Amino acid sequence: MKTRYSYGGDEHIFVECDEEMSLEAFFKSLSITTVVKKARIKGVTEICPANASFQIKFDPDVIKPTAMLKELKAIEKQAAKGKPVIKSRIIEIPVLYNDPWTHETLMRFRERHQDPKSTDIEYTARINNLDGVDGFVKAHSGAPWFVSMVGFVAGLPFLYQMVDRQRQIQSPKYLRPRTDTPKLTVGHGGCFGCIYSVRGAGGYQMFGITPVPIYDPNQRIKHLRDFMCLFKPGDIVKWKPIGREEYDETVAAVDKGKFNLKMKDVTFDLAEFQKDMDGYNAKLMGVLNGR
Amino acid sequence: MAVKVIKPGLSTTVQDLGRPGYYNIGIPLSGGMDRLALKAANLLVGNKEGAAVLEAVFMGPELKFMEDATVAVTGAELPPKVNGEPRETWTSFKVKKGQTLSFDFLKKGARAYIAISGGIDVPVVLGSRSTYTLGALGGYKGRKLEAGDKLPVGKGRAAKEGRTIPEKLRRMASAPAELRMLPGLYYHRMTAEAGKHFFEDTWKVAPEADRIGYRFKGGRPIEFVPREPPFGAGSDPSNIVDACYPYGSVQIPSGTEPIVLHRDAVSGGGYFMVGAVISADMDLIGQLQPHTPARFVEVTMAQALKARKDQTRLYEKLKSAL
Numbered sequence: 026m027k028t029r030y031s032y033g034g035d036e037h038i039f040v041e042c043d044e045e046m047s048l049e050a051f052f053k054s055l056s057i058t059t060v061v062k063k064a065r066i067k068g069v070t071e072i073c074p075a076n077a078s079f080q081i082k083f084d085p086d087v088i089k090p091t092a093m094l095k096e097l098k099a100i101e102k103q104a105a106k107g108k109p110v111i112k113s114r115i116i117e118i119p120v121l122y123n124d125p126w127t128h129e130t131l132m133r134f135r136e137r138h139q140d141p142k143s144t145d146i147e148y149t150a151r152i153n154n155l156d157g158v159d160g161f162v163k164a165h166s167g168a169p170w171f172v173s174m175v176g177f178v179a180g181l182p183f184l185y186q187m188v189d190r191q192r193q194i195q196s197p198k199y200l201r202p203r204t205d206t207p208k209l210t211v212g213h214g215g216c217f218g219c220i221y222s223v224r225g226a227g228g229y230q231m232f233g234i235t236p237v238p239i240y241d242p243n244q245r246i247k248h249l250r251d252f253m254c255l256f257k258p259g260d261i262v263k264w265k266p267i268g269r270e271e272y273d274e275t276v277a278a279v280d281k282g283k284f285n286l287k288m289k290d291v292t293f294d295l296a297e298f299q300k301d302m303d304g305y306n307a308k309l310m311g312v313l314n315g316r
Numbered sequence: 317m318a319v320k321v322i323k324p325g326l327s328t329t330v331q332d333l334g335r336p337g338y339y340n341i342g343i344p345l346s347g348g349m350d351r352l353a354l355k356a357a358n359l360l361v362g363n364k365e366g367a368a369v370l371e372a373v374f375m376g377p378e379l380k381f382m383e384d385a386t387v388a389v390t391g392a393e394l395p396p397k398v399n400g401e402p403r404e405t406w407t408s409f410k411v412k413k414g415q416t417l418s419f420d421f422l423k424k425g426a427r428a429y430i431a432i433s434g435g436i437d438v439p440v441v442l443g444s445r446s447t448y449t450l451g452a453l454g455g456y457k458g459r460k461l462e463a464g465d466k467l468p469v470g471k472g473r474a475a476k477e478g479r480t481i482p483e484k485l486r487r488m489a490s491a492p493a494e495l496r497m498l499p500g501l502y503y504h505r506m507t508a509e510a511g512k513h514f515f516e517d518t519w520k521v522a523p524e525a526d527r528i529g530y531r532f533k534g535g536r537p538i539e540f541v542p543r544e545p546p547f548g549a550g551s552d553p554s555n556i557v558d559a560c561y562p563y564g565s566v567q568i569p570s571g572t573e574p575i576v577l578h579r580d581a582v583s584g585g586g587y588f589m590v591g592a593v594i595s596a597d598m599d600l601i602g603q604l605q606p607h608t609p610a611r612f613v614e615v616t617m618a619q620a621l622k623a624r625k626d627q628t629r630l631y632e633k634l635k636s637a638l
Contacts, residue, residue: 031500031501032498032500032592032617033498033500033501033562033564033565033589033591033592034497034498034562034563034564034565034591034592034593034594034595034620035498035594035595035596035617035620035621035624036562036563036564036595037562037563037592039500039501039559039560039562041559043557044546044549044557045546045547045548045549045557046546046547046548046549046557047547070336070337071336071337071339071340072340073339073340073560073583073584074340075558075559075560075584076548076557076558076559077548077557077559078557078559078560079560080559080560080562082336082339082562082563085595085621085624086624086628090617090621174558174584175340175341175342176339176340176341176342176560176582176583176584177342177558177582177583177584177585178342178450178451178582178583179341179342179343179448179450179451179453180341180342180343181342183558185548190547195548197550197551197552198550198552198555198586202569214550214558214586215548215549215550215555215557215558215586216547216548217548217558222342223450223451223452225450228586240451242441242451242452242453242458253453254341254342254343257341
């Protein structure tokens, strides 16, 4: 895992912790950016951790790019001592797989897809050797997912499935991005899952939709009153497959302010997780379900 | 005081100098695409440089004033009219209670900044009045203006009419536009030959050009250095493990059409970037119309910082000219 530094114009430093995705690379990015935050370097205006990289925006009139780079390299050494442990939350997100809205959208953009004759789920199931839609839903919702980045648009979580690499679902992005994606679509591109927080363009495969809002600029929705975005890096998501009836009920409950998000505080320890992933996930489920 | 929107124009939004500090959760800076023009408009009417103004794209709105105010229009050459009478751009003028401000057809540039004395007084959201349309955040109800909207205007001392900014201090892109770029980020994914072509070719602004990003077409397709795709990136040679995107960064999805991200940038994604347009040239991009020819010019960090200084000096001159 070799760190690579690059300037992004005269106002950014871009740091790739690793070329490929892993939770180790995520924690390296997180521990460095945590130290950068604490260091309160004059001139730094944005600190953005990403999946396996991070980016600092600074004012070059206040701190010279060369000085900024030097600071970051020094911090990298310091941060290497940090333990890959994070205070986290496990959150249950209900999903209506194969829903009518993403289906309508994916049919409209079929000519931009690798396989115009299948749906996004059928295609992804096939290239991942999963047993059709049912086999796909089982694999997708069977293990929790780790929020390794928030961004693209306001509050959108990138999710990394907490299983070994062989079992991770992988799927290419659309050949050409769509100009439309329904709000709250559960998507997938590369090894990453996501939830589209707003309606708009997108290139990820579309698998389903959640009735639970994750971004509310007006902060009226109960679980978004403290802050307009639900997710932060380090959160853990467990998908819960639901049917149309439960979907409609949940939408109505959210509207009436009666929906309670199922969410519990946990501490995530990467070393412990890697010793026994399935065992660790089972424990997380125990916390979520109050067992 | 308020201003009533009779006609909204094509896409008119409230913008100030933006909303730093939330890019890490995908909320971009926003704010005027041409910051120098925005600041100039404010100074002309007696506002603080960062007061909220209207940014009008290609076509001006029609506004009815409920009180007297001083107004200035900068940036694109979008000639203003008061009750049908022409007024100068880059020059302050009065609009009286009951009068209507409208605009003639666009002559040059793409985005005009309409400052009103007192500033547009929409609520401050996360530290700014700027509109982030994609996230329905800030500005006037999180969206572009519509007919019938009533824009609140703050109290402030209105500057006198006839204050003007000399023509030589109004910065506009050359033809073809030259966008200086510092190579970097994932530049190494292109072959040396492709890198050469990228800077040699004359591109054209594509119709898909907005506050999020400007797309360019017409240059030769990019050849990639062969590789084994890193885990999680995706199989296309232009894919990377989804990362943060710098403002001004130039991505080339599938190696065909470069996109320069601007003030409403998507904060991250999975396409490789070949570098970033330098901060001093970001304002220019906001003034490019579709089909405008443009070239990317390779610069060093020292040149980028020099250009930034020149831009600051230009603003200092502009301030002392008033």
